[in-house]
C-alpha cells in the first residue's frame with residue numbers, strides 16, 4: 001500500500017482533467033441512479049465518508065483536513081438536494097471541525113453522523129447528540145498500552161483516543177504497516193471481545209468500538225427519515241462496505257442508488273472497488289464529482 005496522493009494534487013487537483021464521461025457510472029444501476037438524482041434532486045440524498053473520501057489520507061490523523069474544495073462544492077450542491085450527510089468513523093464534532101462544515105452558507109441542513117452513526121451533529125442546531133458512553137471502552141483504553149507492549153507492539157504504533165466512544169490503533173507510521181496491521185488484528189480482536197467490543201478494520205487502523213451500529217444502519221435510517229427518492233454514497237474503506245450493502249439492499253426494493261469509490265491508490269479495498277458503480281481518484285475526484293453535479297443542476 002502507498003499513501004494517498006490526493007493532497008499533492010493542489011486545490012483543483014484532478015477536477016481540471018475531468019470530463020463528463022469521467023463521471024458516467026459504468027453499471028446500469030449506477031447510470032439509473034444518476035439519472036434519478038439529476039431528474040429529481042429535491043428527492044436525492046448525497047452521503048459521503050470523511051477520511052479518504054473528502055479528506056486526503058495523511059500519516060497523522062490529527063492533521064487530516066477536508067480537501068479545500070469539499071465544503072464549497074457541498075455547499076453548492078446541498079441546497080438542491082433533499083439532504084446531504086457525512087457518515088464517518090470519526091467523532092461527529094471532529095469531522096465538522098476538520099471538514100470546516102460549520103457556519104457555511106448552503107450547509108445549513110448538513111448532518112454529520114459520527115462514530116459510524118452513534119453520534120449526530122445537525123448544522124441547524126450546531127449540537128452533537130450522542131447516547132451515553134459505551135461500557136468497555138474506558139477499560140480497553142487503560143489496558144491497551146500494556147497489552148501492546150506484551151504482544152510486542154511495532155515501533156510507530158499509535159493509539160488514537162476517540163472521545164470515550166472507541167479507541168483506534170494505527171499502524172501507518174510503523175516500519176512495516178501491513179505486517180503490523182496483520183500481527184495486531186487477532187490479538188486486538190480478542191481484547192475487544194473480552195470487553196464486549198468489536199474490531200473495525202480500516203486503512204492501517206484497527207478500531208475497538210461497540211457493536212450494534214454501522215454505516216449501513218446509519219445510512220438506511222437517515223434515508224428513511226428524509227424520505228429519500230435516490231441516494232449517492234461515496235466511500236473509500238472497509239467501514240464503508242456496510243453503507244454499500246445498505247444501498248444495494250435498497251436498490252433491490254426500487255430505490256435508485258449510486259455507489260462511488262474514492263480510490264486511486266493500492267490502499268483501496270478490492271471489495272469496495274468491485275461493487276462501485278463509479279470510481280474517482282481520491283478526495284480531489286470526489287470534489288470534482290460534487291462540482292460536476294452542482295454544475296448540472298444549476
Ligand SMILES: O=P(O)(O)OC[C@H]1O[C@H](O[C@H]2O[C@H](CO)[C@@H](O)[C@H](O)[C@H]2O)[C@H](O)[C@@H](O)[C@@H]1O
Pocket residue numbers: 049050051052056057058059060061062064087088089090160162168170172202203204205207237239
Ligand atoms: O469513516 P472515515 O471518515 O473514513 O474514518 C475512518 C478512520 O479515519 C481515520 O483514519 C484514517 O485516516 C487517517 C488520516 O488520513 C490515516 O492516518 C489513517 O491511516 C486512516 O485509517 C481516523 O483516524 C480513524 O479514527 C477513523 O476511524
